[in-house]
Amino acid sequence: MAKLLLCACEDVSLDEVRRAFALGHRDLESVKRYTGFGTGPCQGKSCLALVARELLRLGATPAEVAPFTVRPPIRPVALGALAAIDPAVLAIDEGVPVGIDGDPSPSWTAAPTARIAAAHPEPLDEARDGRGADAPEARSRGVPSRADVVIVGGGIQGLALAYELTRRRVRDVVVLERGYLNAGASGRNGGGVRTQWSTPTMIRLARRSLAICDRFAVDLGVNVWFRRGGYLFLAPGREQVERIERNAALHRREGLNTRIIGPAEALEVVPELDASRILAASYNPDDGVVFPWPFLWGYARGAEAGGARVHTFTRVTGFDLSGPRVTAVRTDRGRIACDLVVVAAGAWSKEVAALAGVALPNRPIRHEILVTEPLKPWLDPLVSVLGNGLYFSQSQRGEIVGGMGDPREPEGVALGSTLRFLARFARGAIDVVPRLAGVKVVRQWAGCYDVTPDNNPILGPAGPENFHQLSGFVGHGFMMAPAVAELYADWLAGRGKDEIFERFTADRFAGGPIAREDFIIG
DSSP states (O other), rough: OOOOOEEETTEEEEHHHHHHHHHOOOOOHHHHHHOTTTSSSSTTTTTTTHHHHHHHHHHHGGGGGOOOOOOOOSSSSEHHHHHHSOOHHHHEEEEEEOOOOTOOOOTTTTHHHHHHHHOOOSSOOGGGSTTTSHHHHTTTOOOOOOOEEEEEEOSHHHHHHHHHHHHHHHHOOOEEEESSSTTTTGGSOOEEEEOOSSSHHHHHHHHHHHHHHHHHHHHOOOOOBBBBEEEEEESSSSSHHHHHHHHHHHHHHTTOOOEEEEEHHHHHOOOTGGGGGGSSSETTTTTTOOOOOOOHHHHHHHHHHHOOEEOSSSSEEEEEEEEEEEEEEETTTEEEEEEEEEEEGGGGGGHHHHTTOOOOOOEEEEEEEEEEOOOOOOOOEEEEETTTTEEEETTTTTTEEEEOOOOOOOOOOOOBOOOHHHHHHHHHHHHHOOGGGGEEEEEEEEEEEEEESSSSSSEEOOOOTEEEEEOOOBHHHOOOHHHHHHHHHHTTTTOOOTTTHHSSOOOGGGSOOOOOOOOOOO
């Protein structure tokens, strides 16, 4: 039977949009992530109105089909053309976003939304059977009056903790997410999971996370496209070579399969490399990449199946305190009395903590990322260039997905995209893999690192004795979440307290010098 396509670029059918709605993805951003519509070369120009109209017919409100931002560039552009941009142009562009999340795109404004709503005031009969009645958005219209545990933040950290708590019979758990699931850094990262770190603690956590990734599809029933293609860190200078050699010695003591290889061996791993650009590389074939969106949905589904309640589009507005304890969380949808609060809000954690009078040293820093047109499979590992923060991998669909940190990026929550990033990434990528010059960028976006002074997380109480932090993971929160959530849930459920909760306390910065984690990408 022929299927009716709504998005020709990504082969998204009408049935897939209806299935997404039935599973609780009511708003355009969530449906975009679930189905992939609007992520192809046309950036939603041909399908956005069709999907919005169908969601309205199924019962979504006009607010739920608020337009998403069409990701720049407007049309696919070759990396070679971006690399050739005059630096003077970049100086003009510096700090000026070319696309801000939440702003209407020129081709889709509130007016068409209103017209579609007026044309279809009633949902289709088949949508009246209540399939979307228990969707996250529907549940979030009212919050419970109390809960044992309230987790602020519905990203990977918060949802993984909720899931692990329910497995330990702590089921009166509420998760509050200010936007849709995958709106924050959890839905905006490259999905890498690696064991190549510079401390035994981080290596231990990463190994456990990789083991969980291996079984995630079986245990949670969600295909997360996990594959162990390895990580290849390129060292272009002597300083970087010394770093990877120090780390490799630690990795050997920890039983990892990391090895230092020369340019010739690096070419055996990635034949397209320009080996003249590097002195050595660190390679571990056991590291991997996961697709972030279904990973998050899997935890959300598992948490809800265990009894936790996930409320999206719910903003925390304050906390009620009595003596040394938080007694309730105030939201724009009501007040929740509680015994324990865990802040897992990523780049917004500092802002949320301040509502309880807690000052965190965290700094939100924008980190941009892009995806190219799909190519035939040619790249197994995630490749990262030490020194400039460049990284890229190839997805199972064939796209090159990559990002690059910017030392000139100012502090602050910013989700816009810049031409400066495109040009810097293009130059860095072509420098190590010249064949990428002809590959076209399809879209770009941004997320935020949640940076602490030592590049390690803040875990446990901060301020009020029952006000916990699960924040400050810089750019590795996604890969550490599975392991950290298990240990955190054990502690909160009375099953023992791991040493990370003694090591990564909020008050550690008040003392003397602190040891930094220096193996950060970006």
